[in-house]
Amino acid sequence: MDPRIESRRNLLLKSGYGLGGIALSSLLGGAAMNAQARGISNPGLPRFPNFAPKAKRIIYLFMAGGPSHIDTFDYKPEMRKFHGEELPESVRQGQRLTGMTSGQKSFPCVAPMFEFERFGNHGTWVNKELLPNVAGIVDDITIVKSMHTEAVNHDPAITYINTGVQQQGKPALGAWLSYGLGSENDNMPAYIVMISRGRGQLQALYDRLWGSGFLPARHQGVKLRSSGEPVLYLNNPPGIPREARRDMLTGLGELNQVAYDKFADPETQARISQYEMAFRMQSEVPELMDVGQETAHVRSLYGDAVDTPGSFARNCLLARRMVEKGVRYVQLFHRGWDQHGSLPSKIRQQCSDIDQPAAGLIKDLKQRGMLDDTLVIWGGEFGRTIYSQGNLTKDDHGRDHHGRCFTIWMAGAGIKRGFEYGMTDDHSYNILDDTGVHIRDLNATILHQLGIDHNKLTFKFQGLDQRLTGVEEPARVVKEILA
Known part of the structure; x- marks a missing residue:
C-alpha cells in the first residue's frame, strides 16, 4: 500500500478532520450557522461577526497614485500667503524624501491654483472647481484629514494600506473579510475588484494587491475585466x-x-x-453586468460616462449592483493620481472622472436605503507635498509623495455625517494634535463597523497569529468618527 496514504501522520490527520468537524459543528453560530442553513459554501468563521455590525458590505473607491489632499479637501487660506516661499525646515523636519525630489536645491511652497468654498452645515472646505458634486454630499460623509503612513513610494504604500504590511505576500482586506465573514451570495465571489484608467501617470497594479496571501486561495479577489468577457473562460x-x-x-x-x-x-x-x-x-454575472436595466434617473446620477465600459462611473454603478446582490467587498481602483508634473491640468482630469460618479454612488445608496449598512471609503495610499516638484508655474508644477498626512473620506454604516476629523498645520504637512489615524487604525475601524474585533480575526502563519492590523504595533478603532 502506498505509504503516503496510510502513514501514521495521514491516519492522525484524517482522524483529526473527523474530530474537528464534530467540534466545528458544536461551535458554529451566528452568521456562519445562518449561511450554512442557506446552503452557502463559504459561511465564514464561527462566532463572526463578534458583535452586531453596522456594515454589511463595503465599497472602497481607491485612488491609486496618491491624490493631493492640499488641492482637494485639506485647504487653508494661509497657503496663499506663503506661495513661492521656501518650506521652513521647522516644518519639513528632515523628512525622508523620494528619489524624485531628493536632488532639489530648494523646496518652494505652492498654494492650490483653484477656488475653494465652504459647503454643508459644517462649513467644510472643498475645491469647488474640481469636486462640485462631492461638495454637495459633504453632509453625508466624514472627512479624515489626519491619515498617515511610513511608506513614501507607491508599491510599499499601496501594499501597506491594502494588506496591512509593506512587504508582499499578505492577504488583502477583502480576502480577510471573505475568510472571516464569508459570502452572502453563493453565486458570486465575496471579493470583487474592478480597475478604471485615469488620464494621468499610471502606476502598476499587481494581482497580489487583492490576493489571499497565506489564506486559502478561494478568498482572493476576483478581478472583472473592463471589456469582453468580465471573467475569462466563464462562458x-x-x-x-x-x-x-x-x-x-x-x-x-x-x-x-x-x-x-x-x-x-x-x-x-x-x-x-x-x-x-x-x-x-454563469447564472448571475451576465445580468449583473447589464447596466441597461437601470432607470434613466439612476444612470444620470453617475454621469454620461456610465455608458462607457471600464469607466469609473460604470464601475461605481456596477459596484452598487454587486453589493445589492450580496457581494461582501467591492474595490474600485482608479489609476492616474501620481502627479509629479502638470498637476493643475492632470488633477482636473482625474477629478472630472470621479466627482459625479462618487457622489452619485452615495446618493443612489441613500435613496435605496442601503447607505445605512454600506460602508463607502474614498482615498489613496498617501497624499502630496506642499512644496513644488518641477517649475513653479501655473500649469507645469507637480507635487511629490507625502505620507505624514493625507485625506480620505468615509460614508454610511455608522460613520458620522457632515463631520471632519484631524488637524494639520498651515502647510498641510504635519498632524498637529493626537488625532493621527494610521492605516492600521483605518483597517481596525473598517473591521469594527463589520462587527469584527481586529485582534480576533487571526490566522496562524510563520509561528504568529497574523492579523490585518499587524502583530508589531497596536491599532485603535477611531471611535471619534463613529455615530
Whole structure:
C-alpha cells in the first residue's frame, strides 16, 4: 500500500478532520450557522461577526497614485500667503524624501491654483472647481484629514494600506473579510475588484494587491475585466451546453477529490471550489453586468460616462449592483493620481472622472436605503507635498509623495455625517494634535463597523497569529468618527 496514504501522520490527520468537524459543528453560530442553513459554501468563521455590525458590505473607491489632499479637501487660506516661499525646515523636519525630489536645491511652497468654498452645515472646505458634486454630499460623509503612513513610494504604500504590511505576500482586506465573514451570495465571489484608467501617470497594479496571501486561495479577489468577457473562460465554449459543463465539472471534481484524499493539499480544495464558483457565476454575472436595466434617473446620477465600459462611473454603478446582490467587498481602483508634473491640468482630469460618479454612488445608496449598512471609503495610499516638484508655474508644477498626512473620506454604516476629523498645520504637512489615524487604525475601524474585533480575526502563519492590523504595533478603532 502506498505509504503516503496510510502513514501514521495521514491516519492522525484524517482522524483529526473527523474530530474537528464534530467540534466545528458544536461551535458554529451566528452568521456562519445562518449561511450554512442557506446552503452557502463559504459561511465564514464561527462566532463572526463578534458583535452586531453596522456594515454589511463595503465599497472602497481607491485612488491609486496618491491624490493631493492640499488641492482637494485639506485647504487653508494661509497657503496663499506663503506661495513661492521656501518650506521652513521647522516644518519639513528632515523628512525622508523620494528619489524624485531628493536632488532639489530648494523646496518652494505652492498654494492650490483653484477656488475653494465652504459647503454643508459644517462649513467644510472643498475645491469647488474640481469636486462640485462631492461638495454637495459633504453632509453625508466624514472627512479624515489626519491619515498617515511610513511608506513614501507607491508599491510599499499601496501594499501597506491594502494588506496591512509593506512587504508582499499578505492577504488583502477583502480576502480577510471573505475568510472571516464569508459570502452572502453563493453565486458570486465575496471579493470583487474592478480597475478604471485615469488620464494621468499610471502606476502598476499587481494581482497580489487583492490576493489571499497565506489564506486559502478561494478568498482572493476576483478581478472583472473592463471589456469582453468580465471573467475569462466563464462562458461555455461554442457547442458545449450547460448540462455537459455540469457533467464535466462533476467528473473533474471527483478526480480532484481523489488527489486531495491522497495528498491533503489545500490548493486542490481551492481548485474545486473555484471551478464550482465559476459555474454558478454563469447564472448571475451576465445580468449583473447589464447596466441597461437601470432607470434613466439612476444612470444620470453617475454621469454620461456610465455608458462607457471600464469607466469609473460604470464601475461605481456596477459596484452598487454587486453589493445589492450580496457581494461582501467591492474595490474600485482608479489609476492616474501620481502627479509629479502638470498637476493643475492632470488633477482636473482625474477629478472630472470621479466627482459625479462618487457622489452619485452615495446618493443612489441613500435613496435605496442601503447607505445605512454600506460602508463607502474614498482615498489613496498617501497624499502630496506642499512644496513644488518641477517649475513653479501655473500649469507645469507637480507635487511629490507625502505620507505624514493625507485625506480620505468615509460614508454610511455608522460613520458620522457632515463631520471632519484631524488637524494639520498651515502647510498641510504635519498632524498637529493626537488625532493621527494610521492605516492600521483605518483597517481596525473598517473591521469594527463589520462587527469584527481586529485582534480576533487571526490566522496562524510563520509561528504568529497574523492579523490585518499587524502583530508589531497596536491599532485603535477611531471611535471619534463613529455615530
